[in-house]
Amino acid sequence: MSDTDIPETTGRAPSIRDVARLAGVSYQTVSRVINNSSALRPETAAKVRSAIAELKFVPNQAARALATSRSKLIGVLGPRTPTHGVASMVQAIESAARAAGYRLTITNLATSAPDDVRSSIDHLMQQSIEGLIAVAPQTRVVPILDELKLPVPVQIVASTGTATSHNDQTAGARAAVRHLIELGHTRILHIAGPRDWVEADHRMRGYLAEMDANDLSPRPPVLGDWTAQFGFEAGLELLRTEDATAVFAGNDHMALGFMHAVRAIGRSVPEDISVVGFDDVPESAHLWPPLTTVRQDFVGIGTRAMTDLLAALGEATGEDSSSDPAQLRLIVRSSTAPPSR
Template identity: 40%
Template sequence: MDVARLAGVSQKTVSRVFNDEPYVSADVRRRVLEAAGQLGYRLNNAARALASGRTRSIGVVTLGTALYGPATLLMGVERVVRDTGYALRVVNTMEGDPAGIAGAVDSLLDQGVDGIVISEPIDEEGGGGEVSVRVSVPVLVIGAPPPFPATTVLTAGGRADLMARAATEHLLDLGHATVRHLAGPQRWYAARDRLEGWRTALAANGRDVPPVVEGDWSAASGYAAGRALAADPEVTAVFAANDDMAIGLMRALVEAGRRVPEDVSVVGFDDIPVAGYVTPPLTTVRQPFDTVAQEGLKRLVHAIENPQADPLPASDPPVDLVIRSSTAPPTPRTTPGHGRRTAAGWRGEDRP
């Protein structure tokens, strides 16, 4: 074989490198791959699949949406899959189609994928019911409960409740008596987790749990919620389930004469690219999309290539609260004989 001759190794060693087998030194692997590149050699995946019983491909089931979270996570999964040397096959589902996941999985299994990633953030079954499909290849589920039985089911991401709890406790630590929540649509697992984290934080600190306002992830729904919340003088802090709603909320508050953060503090979730450039810059929870994709795919590939081995251990994603200028301690209310807090300190308004 020309590659073996140019690299100065045996054909067996070349085969081991191309099949990504262990016990090949880094130097030998580099020489073989450089030789293959010089000769313009492209690995015959079909032939290798026949020999190994694997197609070196991973399928991804994802919601067809341009929303920041799911779209960013898909990009992270795509980068990691390609870095592992596997081919990527993506099937989009559509919101509102209960049979979407089952059909997408069947399509991927028909293509002979070696593993499947489920990045499907919505409970289309209306109660977390299992999807009627059985899968014999390893499955990685990101940020949701496993939707169907499989021989090997791994999970990654999730724990948005911990991140939401940190966001809520940040506002409580600043001195706010309670925190209102602008929730996402409750068919989304992420929205449920964030609401649960908010509620848990309030209960753990002995605070009142006020009514929830639900949006649809859009800035427009945040604006509508903000107009309603601005009319309530008791509102001093709001945790929004994503940054887009938080930005819409802040605009409505300012238009209603409620200053951010002097009158109302606002925290978002995701840390979208514009979050640090709105006025005021938004305090938010940064989601570790790349970390979740890297760890999850590492565990999935290990399960594919080592079917008899124990799964690699999982770890909780870090909580990364990015504190900017949209949050501050509550301003004491002005009452007869008391002052009003300003940027320069206390100013007595009732004194001559």
């Protein structure tokens, strides 16, 4: 093509008709190429893609939605308190969605009250979403989703996994507590996550089950909020009133706060008290001492959720749906040791 063939688009973004003129085809043909239609000759499609690249044409998503009656929009319902795991899963969902030609619209719950849950879902549905992913939902979100019987595919994804990828949080918690018991600890505390979080409940059940299986008396779990600040404040109180030699925290951030409290009162980890977390956030390996924790594949879980949703929408992704990213692994570092005698 010569310079004189290039349409004049000074002062505005190039349009689909500009692409059509440059490629010497109809704008309907350009539309078919944009929508990956197979009913075109390869040489025609190549000519259109060359024109798109030359003009740096970006398809208008709103116009495509009107023309195709497809919004290509996925709704994501997030928790009111996003965590590292939630953020990692949402990033993975967004990457997988973009690769498949979809976009995300995200709403975080103001509270976990039923009216707020319904209002948030209604807000997403008003945007003509084609599917919904509920990420790390509080326990009361699931029955509301079932009750609403939404007219679009729904995927529920948490650290516990997806509908097709199950992550046994209870087993992960039991592995953490078992590690402490095998080191010789018998007085083990548990700082749990919020009462209405599915993950927190499963991890607390794992703590109680492993203590019971070893004929040890569990201490009443302390319900936290996933934050390092809570771990710190709870640590100051627990270290004043309890004679435990080990703590299993429901996530790494509360474990970090607890370790701060240990240092603040002049004691040390693991010489005076061992600490285990859960999640293996990137910072865990760089704490001092490095934190023993339970690792899980948040990115894999988020990608699997989007793959499953695309399958429900009839979209082939080429991903191996038989692989299971929801594997937990105990990572032993320097924050745990046998109790001092």
